[in-house]
Amino acid sequence: MTTIFEALRESHEIQRDLAEKLLQTSGDTAERRELFKQLKNELFAHEAAEDRYFYIPLMMTDSGLNITRHALAEHHEMDEMIEELTATELSNPGWIAIAKKLSEKVHHHLKEEEHGFFQQAGKILGEEQKTALAVQYKNEYQRYKDMKKDMLVQS
Numbered sequence: 001m002t003t004i005f006e007a008l009r010e011s012h013e014i015q016r017d018l019a020e021k022l023l024q025t026s027g028d029t030a031e032r033r034e035l036f037k038q039l040k041n042e043l044f045a046h047e048a049a050e051d052r053y054f055y056i057p058l059m060m061t062d063s064g065l066n067i068t069r070h071a072l073a074e075h076h077e078m079d080e081m082i083e084e085l086t087a088t089e090l091s092n093p094g095w096i097a098i099a100k101k102l103s104e105k106v107h108h109h110l111k112e113e114e115h116g117f118f119q120q121a122g123k124i125l126g127e128e129q130k131t132a133l134a135v136q137y138k139n140e141y142q143r144y145k146d147m148k149k150d151m152l153v154q155s
């Protein structure tokens, strides 16, 4: 049975990979456009599903309150960087500097989750809850992946 931690890590690997690849791009190219779109959709789907099926249940416990607040604030910071990148021309020389900031934030955040929050959450959540949340998280993640962030923003 997959636990919520294993399920979350799958997307983390995709995020790291896309962020690294994005930093190798330059100028207004189809490659940069495509990688940015993929990273944006990945972060969006992961964050939405993770907020709902990992952090919200944790937030309901006294010991989970602090880590949850911290993580949600970082999700918000990453969202703001994504918005900034979306609003900046791909050909703008400053674009890659913002992308670098985002990549550093993503790496920092994932490391903190995997090496800190997951261990703390492991003591808070029950065994059945860990596998039940994995199923709910995966369904929600897939629902958002199918939706695509650009569609939501424009509607």
Ligand SMILES: [Fe+2]
Pocket (backbone or CB within 6 Å): 008, 012, 046, 050, 110, 113
């Ligand atoms: Fe995560």
Ligand SMILES: [Fe+2]
Pocket (backbone or CB within 6 Å): 047, 050, 071, 075, 109, 113
């Ligand atoms: Fe997260």
